[in-house]
Amino acid sequence: MKRLPLLLLLAVCQLSAVFANTYYVAPDGNNNNPGTKAEPFATIQKAQDAVKPGDTVYLRGGTYHLTEAQIARTEKIYACVTFLDKSGTANQYISYFAYPGEKPVFEYSAVKPEGLRVAAFYVTGSYIHLKGFEITGVQVTIKAHTQSECFENHGSNNIYEMLSMHDGMAIGFYLLEGSNNLILNCDAYRNWDYFSENGRGGNTDGFGCHPRPGSKNNIFRGCRSWFNSDDGYDVISSGESTTFDHCWAFYNGYASDFKSEGDGNGFKGGGYGNKRTGSEIPDPAPRMTIQFCLSVHNKANGFYSNHHTSGSNWYNNSAYRNSTNFNMLNRLKDNATDVPGFDHKMRNNLGYKGNQEVQNLDAAKCDLANNYFDLQLQASDADFISLDESLLTAPRNADGSLPNNDFMKLKPTSQFIDKGQDIGFPFKGKAPDLGAFESGK
Template identity: 75%
Template structure:
């Protein structure tokens, strides 16, 4: 009986230790509180000091006016306000979540450290899940070529979900290191740096993904980027492949009044234009851009950006961009000469009403089939349920997924129905449709 009692106590202790804890952060909280629902903390930074793998931090709604004295760490020229370096574990994420049905907003207009870039959230930990809050007003304080970021990632297996990064000078999301991160259903919009480089606004992207060697498997899914003064999505310095899936990019390269700003590409899926051959990764990564939508971007909707290899372009839709599909590559040698695109694989892509439709593409050196341009099919407005661009900024669904409306969806009698090639994705009818949206799904 004594042994049985000891075993019971042992297993009870094991079970108790495995329970996850829950903490709360609120606008009216205090960091010397215990972090309960009735006595919440005031900062995520303090919450991180208490959590363990499997724990959850709920962030109550309201506006958190961040202050310069809340900067947690300075490194690499960055002033990091919230510095998340504590990791979860496989199957035990540390979660920082908006409290159900509430919207926390972190506002950074007062954080202006001299001679530092600003990172609102600088994440070096892994197995972290951030969901459901907004970051706005992040500042740039350096006059020369520089940048700030709402989120900068260096960890692995992180999930960034239903986050909004808007109305600031900073890049929305920025990845330099870490593998198998998922950026899911996030929005980055109206970000314009009017301070550095004489206010050119030319270094503020919605999403930047520049993984260093070994940082593999990063995916952007269901994200939107619009009115960012440079590009919607940029992987100009990526040493590993990135996947962009079901993402939208529109009006990039303009401010909210359509004043011309930076480069203005929707998906800039390549790079190394200015790097000598000795600094180019070997092998050069091939990015995947699939089921994405690019509308009204100043320069290019889909852009290979002087890449030194081809990429995979599947079932994308482009409308009214400067160029809908620009497949420009460059030679690997130090001459850095631009050439028509080579090694690209393109399937089931659709474009309409670009100032130019497809440029800088060497079809003989690519794997091209079942796209609107090689099928010699020209779209008209009658092919689509709607071309009302107001639908692009419609509210997301309650689960965070993109709005489901008629924009650039095909009418049942469209010439692009069943004109695609089966490349392994689900479809209705005899064959896949062209473009980002399968009719009837």
């Protein structure tokens, strides 16, 4: 008899799965339709009205030209075109997926609300999975210090997968609140705010993660960021730690013709800007983790501590042709006095052809081992199978993962093979290799 409640629970779960609904949205849809494949909705907002936990919304291919009439609501200073506030559950996500084999593109050039920032997707719900579509043309309409975003996240346990945010004026992805969010295999590129603050695009990062205290365990994995006018990845003013795992940053701080624009860091790993000391500055400041990442030809720094008031973890990263490949600059807790980097843990990092290789690092106050600079090893072209930068923008694999090519991978004869320290990640050979890519031997 004790098995009866368990069997009942299993039956309820199976029934929930059976009764999950599927809805459809299409460029030629109509919100008066029932949202079926034959009669789809016109907007994701309408689909959200219909869904419940466990449901899936398929987005048909084609271009969706958004208008100001479709702004779902104003939230503080934002015009939220699509406002996702309905949550799934841990076992039943609400999914918004590109229809298999099709490419939905959401285009926002006509959305120019006066005096408001634009958020193409403003997400306060949790347990939501968005996958496989593109955002382009998001506008900035305020002349003063401002920004817009393709995605702004405030919920928890969300998955943003295989999304492409490009050719607009907005930050690709932006997080202020929420825990346990995964940003997976997403691309942000050619985004430049040429309107506000004299047009330098100084707020337009590919990915920004600035979690408030309590918003923990957010991870960026397999993402790429290039030709964004400010930084590739930025975690300034963070109240909690963020992890960047197997992400690439290149050509940030430049327009696509390599005209100089904003800051131009690949990975900006902390700092608190002009904030005063006191309750605004966490003590201790969170440690960021940047691991197995690649940073190439960014205008300023490849990997940058950005005046952070504590150290961070930097594992198996590769830097190439940045102004400075590794800049570990920190600040004292007064948030005013810059000092060489302290309390950083650095393992198995590799750099080549930076105008400066390593800057602002107090080796005696850090935990350093098996990096190219403390091993006193200097790279050459002969260490790498390829340094062809066109490979950086190669198409992703069918599953959305980063392209598997030879860029900055080590030759079997490279001096950096087996020179790393075992820090708990899988490796081949006698010991880990230096840099972001383990050799295939």
